[in-house]
Amino acid sequence: MKQREKDVHYFTKARSSKSTKIIKQIDSCRVKGTRVGFGKLRITEQVTGYDQRLVSNQKSIGIVPLDLPKLEFETQGLWIEIPDYVRDKIESDRMHFMGGIHALEHAAIGIMPLLVMTDRNDLGGISIPFHSQTKKAAVFIYDGVPGGLGLSEQAFKHSQEFLERTFNAIRSCKCETGCPACVHSPKCGSGNRPIDKLSSLKILEMILSGEEKETFYKINEPDFESISEETSDFDSKIIHKDNLRYGVLDIETRRSAKEVGGWNKAEKMGVSCAILYDSKTAVYQEYLQKDIESLCEDLQKLDLVIGFNIIRFDYKVLSGLSDFDFFSLPTLDILLKVHERLGYRLSLDHLAGQTLGCGKSADGLMALKWWEQGKIDKIIEYCKQDVKVTRDLYLYGKENQFLVFKNKAGNQARIPVNL
Missing domain, CATH: 3.30.420.10 (Ribonuclease H-like superfamily/Ribonuclease H)
Structure with a gap:
């Protein structure tokens, strides 16, 4: 097909889905009411289509599906486990749990450059409502290049400060429902949906004010290939x-x-x-x-x-x-x-x-x-x-x-x- 230049009244934004496997857990630590792990991850990402949005008001005018091959790479990353009692409380209070951990993921990526000399574009993240290896919800933050750069490892060494700074960044922002200064990401593959700022604050508040209340499963490495997530x-x-x-x-x-x-x-x-x-x-x-x-x-x-x-x-x-x-x-x-x-x-x-x-x-x-x-x-x-x-x-x-x-x-x- 011959390509030609054309002026249009819309712009496009890629939509994608991601999943992760923990290949090897290298370390973990307890932070108040949860645990943070660090290790080697396999990231799978697939572009599923693109969103057409009007230039004038950013309104979506349609999503075009694409059938493209998956991209896989191995890197280093950390993961924040979300205890079941936290999830149960969020859902019983009729707050948006997935929106909450998604917002937490974005805020954590945004705050990491304050702990590690990097740019947020060097990082990636995935928020999963149930991960089969941790056996609970988890938020993953990883180095965005194959093999890793040591960025997430440095952040893991300051896990409590990392979570506390993420919480304070969300809490101190004066917006009501979320904005680029706190829980929105300019490169989110799902268009910052769903996002729930108040839910993310409650999740972090419960984690940082709580004690360990439940079993945290040991990662069983030989079973990794038999247990995977999403795609x-x-x-x-x-x-x-x-x-x-x-x-x-x-x-x-x-x-x-x-x-x-x-x-x-x-x-x-x-x-x-x-x-x-x-x-x-x-x-x-x-x-x-x-x-x-x-x-x-x-x-x-x-x-x-x-x-x-x-x-x-x-x-x-x-x-x-x-x-x-x-x-x-x-x-x-x-x-x-x-x-x-x-x-x-x-x-x-x-x-x-x-x-x-x-x-x-x-x-x-x-x-x-x-x-x-x-x-x-x-x-x-x-x-x-x-x-x-x-x-x-x-x-x-x-x-x-x-x-x-x-x-x-x-x-x-x-x-x-x-x-």
């Missing part, structure tokens, strides 16, 4: 595998979050029943708490385990009953996929109702009452219905590449998903 090998090598044998898992608990002291103590909730659908046999297998080891054996036979909030909830509950590493399983969490796109969570009932025209048969509170009443048959029936709905959402999304939800304006809209 992982599971998408390309497992989900697209011919004759994929997948399972859909859901569990119900014996105790509520309130009874065990909070969602961050899910491992104490116990299991009233678990249902696993096996695509090879088309059987809905039932398990009670005494059958958890059998469940572990059956899960290992699958190419892919599918669930809804399975990583942050089901696996945590099950981890309290078995030494098996559930997080090492090749897993597709539909809720995480939705959260990555929207920046906030939707219920299974909402997605099923809008996408499939059906819903759940009961809810978790009713299942807890049934447990107290000894009505295990009703719990199994309810759990089995959740598995059916989750399976049908997966199949619909896999075939159509989208799910349907009702947005905040009350209108039905599509969520693009890669299932």
Whole structure:
């Protein structure tokens, strides 16, 4: 095609997605209510399209998708782990958690040149609502060139000062919702969306004023290649595998979050029943708490385990009953996929109702009452219905590449998903 120069009334801005793997953890330290790690990272970035914006008012007039190859490089970086109790508090207060850690990432990159002689363009960052290796949300800051320049290493050595300066930079800025002086980035691949300045302040405030309240998982290096994030090998090598044998898992608990002291103590909730659908046999297998080891054996036979909030909830509950590493399983969490796109969570009932025209048969509170009443048959029936709905959402999304939800304006809209 012949190229020609043309005056247009818009400019373009690239849109991209990124993911990271921790190849080797070199060091870590405790900072108040969290931990900061440092090590060797593998960064994967893909330009997904570009945004056309009017020159006159910066308003977007369309996004043009692109199909380009992924770019990968290895470098050094640090990561700030966000404890589950912090996330639970942010979400219970109806603040935007993804917007908060995204804003924290931008502010941290902006403040690092005060600790290290560098330019913010020499740095990169990724904020992830759940990272499979840390087993919680994390904010990564890394050297933006292959091999690294020692920049993030220097910042890691001053981790507490780094977090405190980031907090003060956000707090001292007089803007209300965020600006380039605090939490906006001129090179953000998602156009500074979502961003929540108040949420980032609350997250940092809780971390810097808190003490360690939960388990911080040791990074298990031999498992790195089996656990990845976002645009992982599971998408390309497992989900697209011919004759994929997948399972859909859901569990119900014996105790509520309130009874065990909070969602961050899910491992104490116990299991009233678990249902696993096996695509090879088309059987809905039932398990009670005494059958958890059998469940572990059956899960290992699958190419892919599918669930809804399975990583942050089901696996945590099950981890309290078995030494098996559930997080090492090749897993597709539909809720995480939705959260990555929207920046906030939707219920299974909402997605099923809008996408499939059906819903759940009961809810978790009713299942807890049934447990107290000894009505295990009703719990199994309810759990089995959740598995059916989750399976049908997966199949619909896999075939159509989208799910349907009702947005905040009350209108039905599509969520693009890669299932």
